[in-house]
Amino acid sequence: MKQSGVPRSEIFLTTKLWNNSHHPDDVEKALDASLKNLGTDYVDLYLMHWPSPFARSDELFPRDDKEKIKPGDTDYVDTWKAMEKAQKTGKAKAIGISNFSKAELDRLLKEGNVVRFLHPTPPFSGNNNHIAKTPTPQVPAAHQMELHPYLQQKDFVKYHATKGIHVTQYSPFGNSNPIYSKGENMGKLIDDPVLADVGKKHGKTGAQVALAWGIAQGHTVIPKSKTESRIKANLEGDFKLSDEDMDKIAAADKKLRFNDPSENFHWK
Numbered sequence: 001m002k003q004s005g006v007p008r009s010e011i012f013l014t015t016k017l018w019n020n021s022h023h024p025d026d027v028e029k030a031l032d033a034s035l036k037n038l039g040t041d042y043v044d045l046y047l048m049h050w051p052s053p054f055a056r057s058d059e060l061f062p063r064d065d066k067e068k069i070k071p072g073d074t075d076y077v078d079t080w081k082a083m084e085k086a087q088k089t090g091k092a093k094a095i096g097i098s099n100f101s102k103a104e105l106d107r108l109l110k111e112g113n114v115v116r117f118l119h120p121t122p123p124f125s126g127n128n129n130h131i132a133k134t135p136t137p138q139v140p141a142a143h144q145m146e147l148h149p150y151l152q153q154k155d156f157v158k159y160h161a162t163k164g165i166h167v168t169q170y171s172p173f174g175n176s177n178p179i180y181s182k183g184e185n186m187g188k189l190i191d192d193p194v195l196a197d198v199g200k201k202h203g204k205t206g207a208q209v210a211l212a213w214g215i216a217q218g219h220t221v222i223p224k225s226k227t228e229s230r231i232k233a234n235l236e237g238d239f240k241l242s243d244e245d246m247d248k249i250a251a252a253d254k255k256l257r258f259n260d261p262s263e264n265f266h267w268k
Contacts, residue, residue, distance in 0.1 A: 002039065013038065014045040016098065017083065019265070020060055022053035022074040027082035031091055046083060046092035047144055050099045051076040052267035071266040076104065077111050084112060094141035096165075102156055109139065109163065144168040147219070149210055150175075150189050152253040157217065168220040171259060172210050177224070180258040194252045198245045204236070211237025213249050 001011055015038065021030035031046060053072030055062045062070045083095045097108065143160060147153060147169040160167050175183030176190050189195070195206035204212070207223075214221035215238055223234045241249075262268060 008040060012044045013040065014047060015043050016047045016049040017079070018060060019050055019052060019054040019072070020057045020062060022048075022072055022076065022079040023056050024074070024078050024082035026056060027079060028086045028089070028091070031086050035091060042091050042093060044093045045096055045142060046086065046094070047096045047098045047142070048076065048079060048083065050265065050267070051097075051101075051104050052262070052265040053079070054265075069264055069266065077108060080108055080112055096140040096142035096144070098144040098170075100143060100145070102159065105140075105143070139164055142166040142168050142220075144170055144222075146171050146257060146259050147214065148172050148174040148189060149192065149195065149213055149249050149252050150254045150256045151258075152250065152255075154250075154253075166220065167217075168222060169214045170222055170224075172214055172221050172223050173207055174210075174256070175258050176207070177258070182260070183256060183258045192252060194248055198241070198248060201245070202239060202241075204239065205233065208233065208237040208239070209241070209245075209249070212239050212241050213246070216241050216246060 001008065001013075004011075015031075015034045017027060017030055021027060031043075035041060035043065053074040053076065055070035055072045057070075064070050080095075080097075083092070086092055087095050097105070100108070143165050145153075145167070147157070147167065148171060151174070157167060171177055171180075174189035175186065176188045190206040190210060192206060195209045198204075199206050199209045202209070211221050211223060211234060221237075223237075225231050225234060
């Protein structure tokens with residue numbers, strides 16, 4: 001950030017709480033470690049990476065003598081309440097969640113007291129003009145989750161809108177991410193004929209159409225790439241799709257989730 005020359009106030013910075021630090025006594029310590037690594041005194045958004053706790057440990061993936069991940073016993077609601085306390089210190093301007101189910105989110109909505117955003121959609125600013133002046137029912141600022149044309153989660157997305165929770169899409173290219181073993185024996189999402197057809201109409205690639213699909217719904221979309229040419233191509237994914245385009249893409253939904261570590265995390 002310092003090398004970029006961009007003022008910190010113009011950068012929206014998000015970090016996450018990992019599963020080995022779910023215990024309430026570890027939450028702020030983990031945030032402090034992230035702030036030190038990032039070279040800043042606050043983040044704009046602090047997310048609980050998963051609702052599933054690991055055993056308390058300095059190791060990111062604590063394992064037993066059989067090399068299996070050791071689950072923890074911390075309730076994610078208690079973790080959330082510790083995140084609320086961390087937010088009050090000013091070290092996190094807002095807090096949110098990632099990879100929660102509707103049942104897990106429902107429970108969280110009933111048991112928190114965080115002061116929520118009046119306007120939860122980006123761009124977020126570094127000041128507090130967008131925050132309600134009086135406490136309102138607990139609402140995470142954002143929910144980061146796997147979302148793409150093969151996993152559209154239409155009802156869940158609508159649910160977020162009714163609660164004022166901003167949706168952030170990770171893995172917008174689905175099984176194009178090589179870390180996912182699920183879906184490796186099927187065609188890549190970005191090569192899907194529907195996306196290719198819509199892209200041809202606009203002079204865009206299937207990947208760019210996948211990005212535009214998320215943006216059209218008002219979501220933040222976060223593609224991942226280390227390649228300069230792909231990063232530049234991703235920036236060209238912000239273009240307008242017609243209603244007809246959106247209807248075609250809606251029909252391509254396969255309800256396929258590619259990132260599901262619940263078994264390895266001992267979380268059901």
